[in-house]
Amino acid sequence: MEQLLGSLVFIVLYGGTYGAVLFIISVGLVMTMGLMRVPNLAHGAFAAIGGYGAALLMNGLGLNYYAAVALATMAVAALGALAERTIYVRLYRIPELDQILLTVGISFVVIGGLALLFGPNVFAFRLPPSLSASVDILGRSFPVYRIFLLAVGVVIIAGFWLVFDRTNFGAKLRAAVDNRSMAQATGIDVERLVMLAFAAGTGLAALGGAIGAGLFPLEPLYPIKYLTIILIIVAISGFGNIKSSIAVAILVGIIETAARFWLPEVGGFTVYALVIGAVALRPAGLFARQE
Amino acid sequence: MKIVVSSSGTTALKPRGFPVMEIALLGAAVAVFFLFPENLALASYVGIFALFALSLDVALGIAGIVTLGHAVFFGVGAYTAGLIAIAGWSEPISGVLLGGLAAAVLALAIGPFILRLTGLPLVMITLAVGVFFFEAANKMTWLTGGDDGLYNIELAPVLGIFEWSVFGTMEYLYVLAWLGAIFYAAQRLAASPFGFALRGIRENRLRMGLIGSSVLGHLVVAYAVSAFIAGVAGALLAQTTEFVGLEVLSIEQSIDVVIMLVLGGVGRLFGALLGAPVYLLVKDLSKQWNPHAWMIVIGMLLIFVMLFARGGIYGGLASLMSRRRLNQGEPE
Numbered sequence: 320m321e322q323l324l325g326s327l328v329f330i331v332l333y334g335g336t337y338g339a340v341l342f343i344i345s346v347g348l349v350m351t352m353g354l355m356r357v358p359n360l361a362h363g364a365f366a367a368i369g370g371y372g373a374a375l376l377m378n379g380l381g382l383n384y385y386a387a388v389a390l391a392t393m394a395v396a397a398l399g400a401l402a403e404r405t406i407y408v409r410l411y412r413i414p415e416l417d418q419i420l421l422t423v424g425i426s427f428v429v430i431g432g433l434a435l436l437f438g439p440n441v442f443a444f445r446l447p448p449s450l451s452a453s454v455d456i457l458g459r460s461f462p463v464y465r466i467f468l469l470a471v472g473v474v475i476i477a478g479f480w481l482v483f484d485r486t487n488f489g490a491k492l493r494a495a496v497d498n499r500s501m502a503q504a505t506g507i508d509v510e511r512l513v514m515l516a517f518a519a520g521t522g523l524a525a526l527g528g529a530i531g532a533g534l535f536p537l538e539p540l541y542p543i544k545y546l547t548i549i550l551i552i553v554a555i556s557g558f559g560n561i562k563s564s565i566a567v568a569i570l571v572g573i574i575e576t577a578a579r580f581w582l583p584e585v586g587g588f589t590v591y592a593l594v595i596g597a598v599a600l601r602p603a604g605l606f607a608r609q610e
Numbered sequence: 611m612k613i614v615v616s617s618s619g620t621t622a623l624k625p626r627g628f629p630v631m632e633i634a635l636l637g638a639a640v641a642v643f644f645l646f647p648e649n650l651a652l653a654s655y656v657g658i659f660a661l662f663a664l665s666l667d668v669a670l671g672i673a674g675i676v677t678l679g680h681a682v683f684f685g686v687g688a689y690t691a692g693l694i695a696i697a698g699w700s701e702p703i704s705g706v707l708l709g710g711l712a713a714a715v716l717a718l719a720i721g722p723f724i725l726r727l728t729g730l731p732l733v734m735i736t737l738a739v740g741v742f743f744f745e746a747a748n749k750m751t752w753l754t755g756g757d758d759g760l761y762n763i764e765l766a767p768v769l770g771i772f773e774w775s776v777f778g779t780m781e782y783l784y785v786l787a788w789l790g791a792i793f794y795a796a797q798r799l800a801a802s803p804f805g806f807a808l809r810g811i812r813e814n815r816l817r818m819g820l821i822g823s824s825v826l827g828h829l830v831v832a833y834a835v836s837a838f839i840a841g842v843a844g845a846l847l848a849q850t851t852e853f854v855g856l857e858v859l860s861i862e863q864s865i866d867v868v869i870m871l872v873l874g875g876v877g878r879l880f881g882a883l884l885g886a887p888v889y890l891l892v893k894d895l896s897k898q899w900n901p902h903a904w905m906i907v908i909g910m911l912l913i914f915v916m917l918f919a920r921g922g923i924y925g926g927l928a929s930l931m932s933r934r935r936l937n938q939g940e941p942e
Contacts, residue, residue, distance in 0.1 A: 352730075358730055358733065409917065413916075413920075415676060415729060415730070415733070416670070416676050416868075416872075416876070417916050417920065419676075419678075419733065420868065420869065420872050420912055420916055421912065421913055421916040421917070423865060423869070423909075423912065424908075424909040424910070424911075424912030424913040424916065425909065425913065426909070427905040427906070427908055427909030427912065428905070428906050428909035428910060428913070429909075430905045430909075431902055431903055431904065431905030431906030431907075431909060432906060434902035434905070435900070435902045435903060435906070439902065539902075543861070543862070543865075547737060547738070547741050547861065550734055550737060551734070551738060553734075554730070554731060554734035554735075554738075558730070588741070588742055588745035588746060588749070591738050591741050591742040591745060592742060594738045595735060595738050595739060595742060598727070598731055598734055598735045598738065599723050599724060599726075599727070599735060
């Protein structure tokens with residue numbers, strides 16, 4: 320019994336931290352999908368660029384881990400703003416399939432570029448000594464790195480709450496997600512809002528890619544390899560529903576970890592079975608009000 | 611008075627006096643046979659993917675079902691054909707038909723659930739179904755061989771007369787015969803009242819429902835027909851390469867086939883026949899030039915087609931031809 324309880328605690332801890340990274344990477348897409356209705360299949364590419372960028376800043380310029388992560392996040396956010404103004408702005412009025420393929424095209428270019436620049440194998444990402452230690456929890460050792468991931472996740476959730484519920488910008492953003500044309504009509508500069516939200520979303524993806532590199536190893540195929548899990552979080556959350564994406568990401572993280580632990584021979588695809596059920600029964604999102 | 615159904619509808623349905631495209635494509639296929647006798651294995655591969663892209667065009671181009679999981683049906687067809695051959699049923703034609711049938715049955719089983727959805731939820735669920743089947747095949751090593759795949763696939767001669775050759779001659783003709791027969795059938799389907807109904811659903815689902823068309827029923831049937839063709843393509847791959855690997859079910863395969871179709875042109879059936887060779891040739895050539903650069907080349911091509919040439923290759927050719935016709939003063 321005690322054994323079971325201990326395993327349960329650790330599954331929640333490991334799954335929860337895994338879910339926190341999933342949340343950080345996916346939340347940007349949840350937000351921009353709600354705002355722009357563009358299925359940005361290149362979202363994972365921004366995460367990969369963030370990860371590679373941070374690793375490069377550390378190895379090349381000798382920056383410390385935290386500075387490299389912060390700088391890479393900001394650089395990718397700027398890149399996101401640029402991409403939104405030049406490429407994504409053309410996507411708003413074309414059919415869904417074309418949006419999907421164009422963003423797949425962007426992913427392909429990024430994958431090819433990463434393979435060309437850094438080779439086809441996993442790119443090593445060294446953690447600073449302070450994060451590679453472990454601590455004792457209930458008599459078992461638990462990596463500090465995972466506690467760090469959880470802390471970053473909590474800070475981002477708090478940040479979202481602050482921005483969304485307490486600032487003018489957040490109110491405008493919520494208005495634009497609910498009804499874009501009405502928001503425009505009341506004088507909100509939706510175009511600028513979209514650009515900023517897109518920059519924030521890609522920046523968060525980059526942050527997730529950089530700090531999550533210990534769980535999602537950096538490799539050229541990153542943008543496609545983790546695309547499915549990102550899209551799953553977005554689909555189950557419902558587009559634009561950030562609150563539910565927190566719960567969904569953590570839930571998916573815990574279920575997948577539990578399935579891998581208890582049913583290793585069945586493993587990963589329990590999650591996909593649950594996803595198929597969830598999307599089929601509640602296409603507007605798991606926690607959404609169904610119309 | 612001329613009634614225009616939709617831009618792609620008219621080109622597909624207009625009775626044409628002289629089948630220029632058909633003859634050109636047949637000529638190209640024959641030319642490949644005589645000009646590149648060493649590359650017939652690759653040519654069979656291209657033909658199989660043209661058939662796979664054709665299957666997607668029935669679902670995506672005609673019925674408007676946007677899917678990122680079509681490799682499921684390709685893979686089920688391939689594994690079915692491989693497994694029955696290993697079990698001792700070595701007659702090839704019935705093997706292909708059974709592969710197609712297995713895929714169609716699967717589509718009939720899942721179609722009623724997933725085809726209620728449209729837009730992004732549909733895309734996501736087809737993707738999830740695709741990953742689900744890939745993972746399942748990966749875990750069920752007793753059936754699929756897992757990473758090692760299925761081998762020792764041995765087949766009897768086609769129709770009991772035509773022996774398989776080591777040079778891929780028979781394989782090429784065999785694939786070509788299937789492709790030709792199914793392409794003809796797909797064209798008939800597209801021009802039938804059923805094909806009209808599917809286009810109607812693609813253009814406006816609600817309106818078709820209001821005039822009494824059974825929207826979900828039509829979509830499920832179209833999905834099953836499309837799955838049957840994809841299953842046939844998969845079965846042909848299993849038979850001609852005498853091997854089935856996990857990659858037939860992969861998401862990359864699903865994405866590849868969508869790219870092929872889009873490069874060729876969606877909704878015109880011919881697009882599939884043009885897109886598959888172009889995609890595979892560009893991929894092959896750029897891989898020879900640099901093993902990592904091919905994704906950049908394909909990605910750029912995709913971005914270009916989406917931004918500037920939305921009809922794909924066939925759309926480009928069609929607009930060129932109609933422009934020339936206008937210049938010559940012929941009536942449209």
